[in-house]
Amino acid sequence: MKLKILLAAGAMISLAACQAVQGPLSAVGQMASAVISPADDAPAATVDPALFAPDVIAAQPQDFLVVTVNAAGLNEMARLQQRSGLHETYLTQSGFQFTLNQGMLLSSRGFGDDLVTTGAIDPEALLSAIRSGTGQVTRIVERLNAQSQIESQNFTCTFTIAGEEEVALALSTLAATRVNERCSGAQMIFDNIYWLDQQQKIAASRQYVSPSVAYLRFNRL
Numbered sequence: 001m002k003l004k005i006l007l008a009a010g011a012m013i014s015l016a017a018c019q020a021v022q023g024p025l026s027a028v029g030q031m032a033s034a035v036i037s038p039a040d041d042a043p044a045a046t047v048d049p050a051l052f053a054p055d056v057i058a059a060q061p062q063d064f065l066v067v068t069v070n071a072a073g074l075n076e077m078a079r080l081q082q083r084s085g086l087h088e089t090y091l092t093q094s095g096f097q098f099t100l101n102q103g104m105l106l107s108s109r110g111f112g113d114d115l116v117t118t119g120a121i122d123p124e125a126l127l128s129a130i131r132s133g134t135g136q137v138t139r140i141v142e143r144l145n146a147q148s149q150i151e152s153q154n155f156t157c158t159f160t161i162a163g164e165e166e167v168a169l170a171l172s173t174l175a176a177t178r179v180n181e182r183c184s185g186a187q188m189i190f191d192n193i194y195w196l197d198q199q200q201k202i203a204a205s206r207q208y209v210s211p212s213v214a215y216l217r218f219n220r221l
Helices: 002-013 015-022 024-033 054-059 123-132
Strands: 064-069 074-084 087-092 097-101 104-109 115-120 136-144 150-168 173-184 189-196 202-210 214-220
Touching: 064 087, 104 123, 104 202, 115 123, 115 202, 123 136, 123 150, 123 173, 123 189, 150 189, 173 202
Parallel strands: none
Antiparallel strands: 064 074, 064 214, 074 087, 087 097, 097 104, 104 115, 115 136, 136 150, 150 173, 173 189, 189 202, 202 214
């Protein structure tokens, strides 16, 4: 697994150089093939490789993300599977699924210790706090426990601006504003990170899923 991680990391680092020498289609082809297998015991659906063909990615790059879940040994592409209003559900190359609302993680499926749903009592206040990098909201996190029962926890989340950072996306770099979110509950604390572009949209993030999965990181191409 460590060797695969290193190989995939090397492939991702070399993408910019490949793009310059061989063109964008070659770059996305290498990106689509730089897949790390998930943990052996992680349930995953069978995915048609044609969904992640280089020509498909090159034709609709806005529909793809690069996803990393260190706890699952996952570092691969995710494709937009369904859009319902502001909710977007993505399917990874290994068959995992997650849903975003304007870049905010709502739920996950297939990781085992999944996030049923997460959000704020006031969703608009949550998005406003992320974009401004200030404020405090109450976040509700629901997940399935070992008995397949839904557990609900409340967290007080505080937002701060950490400054400007250059973020490496899949095929480019971005001068982004980093916003930190620290959430404190009765039994645990977790920290989310958001990198916002000039339009205050989430270009990359690291967001909490559950104790065993830990964090899901994604960035656009």
